[in-house]
Amino acid sequence: MSGAPGGFPAGQHFIPEMLQKRFVDHRGMLWVHDRRRPERGFFRSTPKGIFKERHLYTVAGPDGSPSALVERTLGHVENAAGPVLDRVVEHVRAGGRWDLTSEERVLLLFFLYVQLKGCPEFFRGIPLDESMETFAEGLIAAWEDANGPMPPEDRERHLSADNLEDLQHSARMKSLMTLSPRVLEALYTRGLTVIHIPRPDRQFALASLPVVRLKSPSGRMDLGDPEVELSLPIAPDVAIASYGMADLNQIVHITHDTSIRRVNWELARSSNTIASSSRELLRSLTRRLPPPV
Numbered sequence: 001m002s003g004a005p006g007g008f009p010a011g012q013h014f015i016p017e018m019l020q021k022r023f024v025d026h027r028g029m030l031w032v033h034d035r036r037r038p039e040r041g042f043f044r045s046t047p048k049g050i051f052k053e054r055h056l057y058t059v060a061g062p063d064g065s066p067s068a069l070v071e072r073t074l075g076h077v078e079n080a081a082g083p084v085l086d087r088v089v090e091h092v093r094a095g096g097r098w099d100l101t102s103e104e105r106v107l108l109l110f111f112l113y114v115q116l117k118g119c120p121e122f123f124r125g126i127p128l129d130e131s132m133e134t135f136a137e138g139l140i141a142a143w144e145d146a147n148g149p150m151p152p153e154d155r156e157r158h159l160s161a162d163n164l165e166d167l168q169h170s171a172r173m174k175s176l177m178t179l180s181p182r183v184l185e186a187l188y189t190r191g192l193t194v195i196h197i198p199r200p201d202r203q204f205a206l207a208s209l210p211v212v213r214l215k216s217p218s219g220r221m222d223l224g225d226p227e228v229e230l231s232l233p234i235a236p237d238v239a240i241a242s243y244g245m246a247d248l249n250q251i252v253h254i255t256h257d258t259s260i261r262r263v264n265w266e267l268a269r270s271s272n273t274i275a276s277s278s279r280e281l282l283r284s285l286t287r288r289l290p291p292p293v
Contacts, residue, residue, distance in 0.1 A: 010058075011054055012055065012058070013052040014051060015052075015119075015206065016078045017048065020050070022089065022235040023206045023276065023277060024047065024277060028046060029046060030275040030276065030277060031275065032045050032275045032282075033273065033274055033275075033286050042283070059173045069177075070173050070176060073177065077110070077114050078111075080107060084104050085108075085111075088108070092251055093238075096251075109187050109190070111232075112230060112240060119209050123172050123176055128168065132164040132168045133164060135171070140155060140159075186223040187242060188246070191226070191243055191244035191247065193252055194239075194251045194252070195238065195240070195254060196251065197238075197254060198237070203276065204237070205233070205264050205275065206233060208273040209271040210271075214228065214229040226244050227243070264281070268289060
């Protein structure tokens with residue numbers, strides 16, 4: 001990562017390096033396909049070079065200087081979840097039974113939620129309450145109520161495309177840092193399933209929209225339906241999923257191709273970028289993919 005004012009990285013990962021590193025091959029590399037740049041085909045990268053954007057989470061601090069508050073907050077969640085993810089992966093690979101504490105269960109559900117909410121392909125798709133121009137006009141009106149007419153050059157600057165873009169980014173970061181009590185309550189009253197693929201010839205992919213939402217048999221997609229599934233691969237052979245009611249906590253070993261392909265297809269279909277240690281897996285997933293919207 002390159003440096004930035006304030007001593008924090010300009011290149012900020014939305015898929016944590018600690019998660020990516022669980023998917024690399026023996027050389028520490030991943031095969032990657034970016035649907036926005038099909039001319040690149042399948043290319044190789046380390047976790048350091050992918051699933052990141054420049055100043056994705058950087059916001060303006062109280063004094064106007066760049067702040068790493070959002071980036072550091074997400075980092076605290078990742079640091080707390082990392083050791084638990086390590087233990088889960090090792091435990092299920094060894095054939096262990098369910099042994100997560102209630103605190104670990106809640107932490108993993110929260111980590112899953114943050115991985116979804118912090119993904120730019122997710123939060124940029126959520127409509128804001130009002131247009132940024134309307135919001136900026138409101139700020140200008142409030143300033144003028146207190147200070148009198150704003151100079152034309154200042155008004156033009158506040159309504160410029162660059163400033164409106166900054167306001168939109170700030171609004172999205174504020175939303176990212178705001179935890180919905182309703183969503184958290186729904187999440188914490190759901191069960192946690194650890195999914196394991198014991199077959200060495202099958203694996204999950206990693207994607208820029210890393211969480212798959214699978215609709216319930218009734219067609220619902222909201223978390224109020226316990227049969228709606230949220231799945232997050234945390235290793236090539238392990239995923240965590242929010243499913244069922246709170247008393248349904250389990251380890252499930254899957255060997256049939258249908259379930260694995262369903263998760264991988266939804267990851268690939270919904271994401272701009274997918275990665276894997278297996279070039280063949282990427283090749284099979286991208287054959288039928290349309291260009292990104």
